Amino acid sequence: MASQPQAGAQASQSRSQLAKALEEILPYVSSALKGVASKVETDKKSSAIVLEVERDKILEAAKTLYTLGFDHVKSLTGVDYPDRGVIELVIHIGSYRRGLRRVMAILRANLDRKNPRAPSLVGIWPSTEFQEREAWEMFGIVFEGHPDLRRLLLPEEFEGLWPGRKDFEIPGRKAGEIEEPWK
Amino acid sequence: MSSTVAEEIQRELIQTRDLGVTEEGERLIELQIGPTHPGSGHMRIRVWVDGDIIVRCDPDIGFVFRTIEKLSENRIYMKAIPLVERPSLLDTTPMTIGYINALEKLLGLEPPPRAKYLRTILAEITRIASHLYGIGILAIFLGHSTGFMWGFGDREPFIELANQLSGARITYAYVVPGGVRRDMPQGFPDNAEKALRYLENRLEDWYRIFINNPVIERRLREVGVLRKNDAVRLGITGPNLRGSGIDYDVRVAEPYEAYEELNFMIPVAEEGDAYARTIVRFEEIKQSINIIRDALRKMPSGDIIHPQIARMFNPLMKKIYEETRRVKFPGLFASLKPPKGEATARVEAGRGETLFYIVSDGSPKPYRFRWTTPSYRNAILFKYLIPGHRLADLPAIYGSLDYFPPEADR
Amino acid sequence: MPEPILALLKELLGYNEFLYRTIIGIGYMIIYPGLLLVVVVAALLLWAERKIAALVQLRYGPLWISRRIGGALQGFADLIRFSFQEVIIPRRSDLVPFLLSPGLALLFSLLPLAFIPIAPALRPPIYSDLALLIAIAIISLSPIFIVLMGWASDNKFAFIGSLREALLVVSYEIPLIISLLSMGVIYGSLDFYKIVERQNMLPGMILNPFAFIASFIAILRITSRFPFEISEAETEVVAGPYTEYSGLMFGLSMGLAYIKLYMYSLIVSLVFLGGWLPIQGNGSVAGFLIPSLVVLLKLSIVSLVAVFLRAIYGRYRLDQAIRVGWIYIFTISIASLIWSIALVYGGWVRWS
Numbered sequence: 048m049a050s051q052p053q054a055g056a057q058a059s060q061s062r063s064q065l066a067k068a069l070e071e072i073l074p075y076v077s078s079a080l081k082g083v084a085s086k087v088e089t090d091k092k093s094s095a096i097v098l099e100v101e102r103d104k105i106l107e108a109a110k111t112l113y114t115l116g117f118d119h120v121k122s123l124t125g126v127d128y129p130d131r132g133v134i135e136l137v138i139h140i141g142s143y144r145r146g147l148r149r150v151m152a153i154l155r156a157n158l159d160r161k162n163p164r165a166p167s168l169v170g171i172w173p174s175t176e177f178q179e180r181e182a183w184e185m186f187g188i189v190f191e192g193h194p195d196l197r198r199l200l201l202p203e204e205f206e207g208l209w210p211g212r213k214d215f216e217i218p219g220r221k222a223g224e225i226e227e228p229w230k
Numbered sequence: 231m232s233s234t235v236a237e238e239i240q241r242e243l244i245q246t247r248d249l250g251v252t253e254e255g256e257r258l259i260e261l262q263i264g265p266t267h268p269g270s271g272h273m274r275i276r277v278w279v280d281g282d283i284i285v286r287c288d289p290d291i292g293f294v295f296r297t298i299e300k301l302s303e304n305r306i307y308m309k310a311i312p313l314v315e316r317p318s319l320l321d322t323t324p325m326t327i328g329y330i331n332a333l334e335k336l337l338g339l340e341p342p343p344r345a346k347y348l349r350t351i352l353a354e355i356t357r358i359a360s361h362l363y364g365i366g367i368l369a370i371f372l373g374h375s376t377g378f379m380w381g382f383g384d385r386e387p388f389i390e391l392a393n394q395l396s397g398a399r400i401t402y403a404y405v406v407p408g409g410v411r412r413d414m415p416q417g418f419p420d421n422a423e424k425a426l427r428y429l430e431n432r433l434e435d436w437y438r439i440f441i442n443n444p445v446i447e448r449r450l451r452e453v454g455v456l457r458k459n460d461a462v463r464l465g466i467t468g469p470n471l472r473g474s475g476i477d478y479d480v481r482v483a484e485p486y487e488a489y490e491e492l493n494f495m496i497p498v499a500e501e502g503d504a505y506a507r508t509i510v511r512f513e514e515i516k517q518s519i520n521i522i523r524d525a526l527r528k529m530p531s532g533d534i535i536h537p538q539i540a541r542m543f544n545p546l547m548k549k550i551y552e553e554t555r556r557v558k559f560p561g562l563f564a565s566l567k568p569p570k571g572e573a574t575a576r577v578e579a580g581r582g583e584t585l586f587y588i589v590s591d592g593s594p595k596p597y598r599f600r601w602t603t604p605s606y607r608n609a610i611l612f613k614y615l616i617p618g619h620r621l622a623d624l625p626a627i628y629g630s631l632d633y634f635p636p637e638a639d640r
Numbered sequence: 641m642p643e644p645i646l647a648l649l650k651e652l653l654g655y656n657e658f659l660y661r662t663i664i665g666i667g668y669m670i671i672y673p674g675l676l677l678v679v680v681v682a683a684l685l686l687w688a689e690r691k692i693a694a695l696v697q698l699r700y701g702p703l704w705i706s707r708r709i710g711g712a713l714q715g716f717a718d719l720i721r722f723s724f725q726e727v728i729i730p731r732r733s734d735l736v737p738f739l740l741s742p743g744l745a746l747l748f749s750l751l752p753l754a755f756i757p758i759a760p761a762l763r764p765p766i767y768s769d770l771a772l773l774i775a776i777a778i779i780s781l782s783p784i785f786i787v788l789m790g791w792a793s794d795n796k797f798a799f800i801g802s803l804r805e806a807l808l809v810v811s812y813e814i815p816l817i818i819s820l821l822s823m824g825v826i827y828g829s830l831d832f833y834k835i836v837e838r839q840n841m842l843p844g845m846i847l848n849p850f851a852f853i854a855s856f857i858a859i860l861r862i863t864s865r866f867p868f869e870i871s872e873a874e875t876e877v878v879a880g881p882y883t884e885y886s887g888l889m890f891g892l893s894m895g896l897a898y899i900k901l902y903m904y905s906l907i908v909s910l911v912f913l914g915g916w917l918p919i920q921g922n923g924s925v926a927g928f929l930i931p932s933l934v935v936l937l938k939l940s941i942v943s944l945v946a947v948f949l950r951a952i953y954g955r956y957r958l959d960q961a962i963r964v965g966w967i968y969i970f971t972i973s974i975a976s977l978i979w980s981i982a983l984v985y986g987g988w989v990r991w992s
Contacts, residue, residue, distance in 0.1 A: 092335040093574035094484055119465035121576070121585050122602040137600070139574065139585060143462050143476055148483035151574065174465025177610055178602075200292035200639055210300060261796055269875030282958065371875045373866065373955035379697035445867045445953045448960055621800070622957040625875045 069094065072150055079115055083108045095139075095151040105136075105156050106166045113171050117142045117152050120168070123178035125158075125186035127212045133157040134186055134212075136165055140172070158188060167193040185211030258285060261621075265293055269371055269625045272635035275612060282620045289612035295639040302599040307333060307407075307566045308559070310599065315401045318603060318637035321360035321580035323353045326405040329601075331486055332575035332586040333407050336568040342533045343488070345409035348395075350488040351422075351525050352404055353577075354518040355392050358429070359385045360580030361469075361511045361518075368508060368629030369440060372449050377440045384432050387425040394418055406557065407566070408536035413555035419526045426519050433516070441512065450505040454615055454627035457502060464614060468582025468604045469514060470631055473507035475500045480578040492524045504630035511632070567594050579604055581632050605638035665754075665765035673758045673932060675750065681936070682898035683715025689947040690714070696951040722891030730794050730884050737792035742885065742892040745785035749900050751778045756906055757832050759916060759931040769831040772911070776820055779903055782896075783809040783862070786871075789893070790881030801880025804958055805871035808861060811965035815973035816858035819851035822973070823911050825980040828991050836915035838991060844912035847983070850976035852912050854969050856946075859908065861961070863901040865946050867953035870961055901943055909938035 069089045076096050077087045086099040100108045122139040138154040158165055167190035168175045179190045180199040187209040190196060201210070209215060263275040274290040298317060302310040314329050315322040327349055334340065341349075366381020389399045394415055396402040404411050440446055456466065461474040471478060477498045481489040497513030499506035533540065535557050542560040543551060550558055572589040582604025589598035608631055616627055668674055687702055691710065694701025702711035729738065752775035754766045768774060783805060790802025824830045826847055827838050835844075845852045861868040872880035882893040909915065915938075916931030956964070983989045 090574075093572075095574060118462050121465070121583070121607070122587060122600060124587070124598075124600045126589055126598045137587065139587065139602075143471075143478050148478060151576075153574070172465070173463050174607065174610065176613075177606070198292075200295040202292065210297070259796055259800075261800075267878060369954070373869060373873060373875070374953065375693060376697050376951050377954075379699060383698045439952065443953065445956060449954060449957060620957060620959065622870075622873070622876050 068149055069096065072096065072147075076115060076152070079111050080108060083111060090153070093151070093153075094149060095153045097153045097155065099155045102156055102158055102165065105154070106168075106171075108154060109168050109171050112140055112152055112154070116144050116147050118172070119143065119174045120172045120178065121151070123168075123175050123182055125163070125182050125188055125211065127160070127186060129160065129213050132160045134160050134163045134188060136163075136182075136188065138168075138175075163188040164191060165189070166191055169193055185209060187212070263624070269628070271628075271633070272639075275624070275628075277616070277621070277624065279621055282622075284617055284619055284621060284624065287612055287616040287624075289609055291609055291635060292639055294636045296636075298640045299599050299601060303596055306564065306594045307568070307596060308563045310596070311405070312401065312403050314601065315403065316636075317640050318579065318581075318605075318634065319400060320363045320634065321353075321356040322401050323349070323356045323404065324577045324579035325584060325603075326403070327353060327487065328575050328577040328579075328584050328586045329588075330405045330407055331577065332573045332588045333568065335573035335575060336571055336588060336590050337407060337566075339408050339536050339538065341409045341536055343530045344413075344532045345534045346488040347525050347529050348410045348414065348534065349405055350492070351522055352392060352395060352402065353487070354521045354525070355388050355395075357580045358515050358518045359388050359392075361515050364580070364629075364632035365440075365508065365511060367632070368626075371625035371629035372446060374440065374443070374446060377436075380432070380436065380439075384429060387428055391418075391422055391425050394421060406535075406559070407563070408539040409534045409557065411557050413534050414529075422522060422526060426522060429515070429519065433512070436512070441509070447505065449626050450503065450508060450630065452503050453619065453623050454504045454630060455502050456611070456615060460614070461502070464610050465607050466582075466611065467607050468578075468580075468632070469507055469510045470608060470611070471582070472497065473499045473510045474502035480576050480583050484576065486575070486577055488525060491528065492521050494521050494524070504626055507630045507632075565594055567592055572598075581605055581634065581637065582608065601640060603637045603640060605632075605634045606640070608633055609638050661765075664762070668762070668765055669753060673936075674753055678750065678753070678899055678902055679719075679895075681902055681940075682895055683719060684712065685898050685901065685943055685947060686715040686718070686895075687712050688944060689950060692944070692948050693951040719891060719895075722888050725887040725890075727887035727889055728884075732794040733884065734792040734794075737788050738884075739889075741785040741789040741792060742889050742896070745782045745789070745896055746892055746899065748778055748782040748785070749896060749903055752903055752907075756910065758906075758935050759928040760833065760836075761928045761931075769829065769834075771832050772820065772824055772830040772835070772907075775903075775907060776817055779900070780813050780817070782900065783813070786881050786896075789885070790883075793881070793884035795883050797877045797879075798881050798883045801871050801877045801883065804877070805881060807958065807962060808868070808870060808965070811962050812858045812861040812969065815854050815965065815969045816862065818970075818973040819854040819858070819976050820907070820911060822851050822977040822980040823848060825977070826983055826989060828984070832910055832915070835911055836917060839914045840917055843914040843917075847989070848976050848980055850972050850979055852908075854973040854976060855908060855912070856942075857969055858965075858973075859901070859904045860946055860949070861965070863897050863904065863946070865901070866950045867956050868961055869955045870958055873955055901946060902939065905939040905942040905946070906935070908942050909935055913938045913942070 069091060073087070073089055073096060076098075080087055080098060083104045084098040084100045086097075088097055089095070090097050098108060117140045119141055120138060121141045124137055126135045126137055128135060134157075136156045136158055140152040140154060142148060142150070156165065163186065165188055167179060169179065170192070176193075176195070177199060179193055180196060182188050183190060183196055184198045184201055207215065258278045258280050261277050261279055263270045263277060265272060265274055272294045274293065276288045276290060277284050278286040294317075296317060298313050302313055305313075310329060311326055314325045318325055362381045362385045366378045369375070369377025369381060392402060393399050395418060396404040396412060456470065456474045458475045461471050461476065466474075475498060477496045479496045480486075482496060494517045497510050497517065499510050534555065535551075539560060539562065540551070542562050543558070544560070547558040547560065550556055568590045570590060570592045572587065574585065574587045576583055576585045578584075584604060585602040587598070587600035588596050591597040611631055616624060619627065670676060691701040702714035705711055705717045706713040729735070753764075755764055755768060755771040755775050757764045764771075787802045787806045787809075790798040790805065823835070823844055826844075827835045829835060864870075864872060871877075872882060877883075882890065885893050916934045919931045919934050
C-alpha cells in the first residue's frame with residue numbers, strides 16, 4: 048500500500064547557502080574536467096556551473112558529468128549566431144541526487160554553422176532522445192548515433208529548412224525586424 | 231499485469247518478430263489513436279497491437295505546435311508574458327513566474343516581499359486547478375463521468391478566486407518584471423478561506439467515489455509501473471517522478487518566490503504505478519491548501535512593484551497606484567533592454583519542472599528564448615512505458631501521466 | 641385463464657375468435673404493451689439516466705426541451721433528430737450486413753414480447769408453456785448481430801469492439817441462462833403465469849438470491865451498463881461496433897441497449913419480483929390495466945438501478961470483466977442451480 052505521503056525536505060535553503068554550494072562543487076567539477084573543458088565557471092544567478100568544450104570533447108565531457116552525478120538533461124538546444132558563423136549547442140543538465148539537486152550544469156559547444164554535427168548523447172542520457180530530434184529539426188544539427196532522428200514537432204508537409212535559425216524567412220516579416228506598434 | 235509477465239510477453243514478441251512472423255497485417259494491427267479519437271487529446275499515438283497487448287507505441291506530437299519560442303524571439307520582452315501562458319492553459323502562473331524570474335535575473339531586479347507572496351498564492355491556486363483538471367481527465371478516460379464533472383466543477387471556486395485577485399479567470403498575465411500587477415482586494419482572505427474549506431469537504435467525497443472505488447483501483451493498480459531508475463534515466467518530472475519514490479521538487483531544491491518561508495511537505499509514493507501518481511496528486515492538492523493558508527497568514531505589507539520601476543511612473547500612474555494599488559505599465563516596459571548575458575530559471579509547474587533559458591544581446595527582443603515544459607519531458611514515457619500493457623491500459627496510463635499536449639508542443 | 645376482453649368483444653360484435661385474436665395480437669405487439677410502450681419507456685429511461693447522473697455530478701442534465709417537466713422529452717427529441725440525420729455508409733463496408741444488422745438485432749430484442757404476458761387477463765399472442773425458455777433463447781440471438789455490425793464496418797476500432805463483444809457475450813450469457821433456468825427448476829414450470837402465481841408467498845428474489853445476483857450482474861453486462869461498458873468504451877475504441885453508424889442507424893444502435901434493458905427487466909420483474917402480484921383481479925380493467933402498471937413499476941425500479949450505476953463506476957478492462965464473469969458470476973449461477981435443486985428435491989418447496 049504505502050501511499051501515505053512522506054515528509055520531504057522543508058523549503059529552508061537560503062540564497063547564501065546556495066552560493067556556498069556552488070563554490071564547494073566547482074573545484075570537483077573543474078578537476079574532473081581538466082583537459083576536457085576549456086572553461087569552467089559558475090553562474091550564481093542561474094545556480095549553474097557553465098562549461099565550454101570543443102566539439103570533439105563533447106562525449107567525454109558528458110561521460111564525466113554523468114559519473115559526477117548529473118543524471119538527466121533538462122534542455123538541449125542550439126543558439127544561432129550567424130555573424131560568428133557558429134551554432135552553439137547548449138545543454139542544461141541536472142541531477143536528482145540529494146546533494147546536487149540545486150545545481151545545474153550548462154554544457155556549451157560551438158558547432159560549425161555550415162555543417163553542424165555533434166555526437167548523440169542518447170547513450171549516456173536517454174532523456175535527450177526527443178530533445179535531440181527537436182534540435183535537429185529546428186537548427187539542422189545532426190546527432191551522430193541517434194537511433195531515430197526524424198521530425199518531432201513540425202508537420203510532415205512543412206517546407207523550408209531549420210526554422211530555428213535566424214535567417215529563416217517568416218512569411219510577411221523580414222528577418223531581424225521587430226514590432227513597434229507604438230511608433 | 232505485473233511487470234515480469236509484461237517482460238516475458240515482450241521478449242517472446244520480439245523473438246517472433248525477428249523470425250519474420252509478426253509483420254503488419256499478419257499478426258500485428260497498427261492502430262492510429264489519432265487526433266480525432268475521444269481518448270487521445272491533441273496528439274496521435276500509433277500503437278502496434280498483437281491481440282490485446284501493445285507491442286510498440288510511437289507518440290506523434292506537434293499537432294498544436296505554436297512556435298512560442300520563435301514568436302518570442304521576434305517580439306519585445308513584455309509580449310512574451312501572455313504568449314507563455316497560452317500553451318499550458320491549466321497552470322498558467324508558474325510559466326509566467328519562470329519567465330519573469332529569468333528576466334529579473336538578467337535585469338538584476340528582485341521583487342518586493344509582498345509581490346513574492348502574491349505570486350506564490352496565485353501559483354498555488356493554479357496548481358490546485360491544474361491537478362483537479364488532471365484527475366478529471368483521468369476519470370473520463372476510465373469512463374468515470376462523475377470524476378470528470380466533479381473535477382471541473384470543483385475548479386470553479388478557485389478560478390473565481392483568481393478572478394478576484396487578477397481580473398481574469400484563466401490567463402492572468404499577473405506577473406510583471408519587478409512585481410505583480412494588482413494587489414489583493416478587500417475580503418480576499420475570507421473568500422480564499424471559504425474556497426479552501428469547500429475543497430476540503432469535497433475531498434472526502436472524492437475519496438469515497440473515486441480513490442476507494444474498486445473498479446478504479448483495479449484499473450489503476452499495477453498499471454504503468456515506472457521504476458525509480460527508469461524515471462531518473464528518462465528525465466521524468468513532476469508528480470510522475472514523485473509517484474516513483476524520488477522527492478524532487480524545484481520549490482525545495484532551488485527555492486524561488488516565497489517558498490523558503492512557507493511550511494509544506496512533498497508527498498511521495500513508492501510503487502510507481504498509476505494509482506500512486508493519482509494519490510500523489512491528491513496529496514499535493516492538500517499541501518497547496520496548506521501553502522495558501524500559510525501565505526495568507528504571513529503576508530507582509532508593502533510595495534507590490536520594485537521601487538526602481540515605481541520611480542518611472544508619471545503622476546497619473548502614481549495616483550492610480552496609490553489609490554487603487556494597480557500598476558500601470560511605464561514606458562520602460564515597452565523598450566526594456568536587459569544587459570547582454572544569459573539567464574536560466576526553473577520553477578515547479580503543476581505537472582513538473584519548467585525551465586527558461588534567455589539569451590540577451592542588449593536589444594529589446596530576446597536573442598534566444600528557450601522553454602522546456604514538463605509535458606515535453608514526460609512525452610518520452612509513451613515510447614517506453616506503454617509497450618507490454620493491454621490496449622485498454624493506454625487511456626489509464628495516459629490519464630495518470632497528466633500529459634497535456636499543448637504544453638508539450640508549445 | 642379468463643379472457644374478459646375477448647369475451648367482451650364476442651358479446652358485442654359476434655363470434656369470430658380468429659379475427660379478434662389477430663387484432664388483439666397486433667394491438668398487443670404494436671401499441672400496448674408492445675413496440676410503442678417499449679419505445680416510450682426506452683426514451684424515458686434515456687432521459688432518466690442522464691438526469692440521475694447529472695444530479696450526482698452537480699449539473700442540470702437535460703433541461704431545455706420541455707423545461708417544465710425537467711427535460712423529460714429529451715429522448716424523443718433525440719429520436720426525431722436521428723431520424724433526420726444523414727446516413728453515411730462507408731464505401732468499403734460490407735453493404736448487406738452493414739445495413740441489416742441493426743434492424744435484425746432490434747428484431748430479436750423485440751420478439752420476446754410475443755411470449756411474455758404482462759397481465760393475468762390477456763394472453764400474449766403466442767402462448768406457450770415454455771415461454772421463459774423461448775424468451776431467453778430469442779433474446780440471446782441479438783448479440784450475434786452486434787458482432788456482425790463491427791465486422792461489416794471497415795474499421796479497425798469496430799473490429800476490436802466486436803471482438804470484445806463476442807468474448808463478453810460468451811462469458812455472461814451462460815450464467816444468465818443458468819440462473820434463469822434454475823428459477824424454472826424452483827417453480828417447476830417455465831410458464832410465466834404459473835411462475836407469477838407461485839410467488840404469492842415469497843418473491844423469487846428471496847427464494848433464490850444467488851440467481852437474482854447473477855442475473856442482475858449479467859444483465860448489466862449484456863446491456864452495456866457501467867461498470868461493464870466495454871465493447872463501446874468511448875476512450876478506447878471510439879464507439880466499438882457502432883463506430884461507423886450515423887443517423888437513424890446510430891439511433892437504433894444506441895436505443896438497442898435500452899430496449900434490451902427493458903426486455904430483461906421485464907423478465908426479471910416477472911421471475912424474481914413477483915410480476916403483477918399482489919393485484920390479482922378479474923375483469924378488463926382490474927385484470928389488465930392495473931396489473932400491467934404494477935409490472936411496469938417493478939420494471940422501472942430494476943432499470944433505474946441498473947442505469948444509476950453510470951454515476952458511480954468507471955469501466956472495467958476486458959480481461960478483468962471476463963475474469964469476473966467466469967470466476968464469480970459463473971460460480972454464483974452454478975450455486976443457484978444447486979440451491980434450486982436442493983430446495984425442490986429436499987422437499988422445502990412443493991407445488992400442488
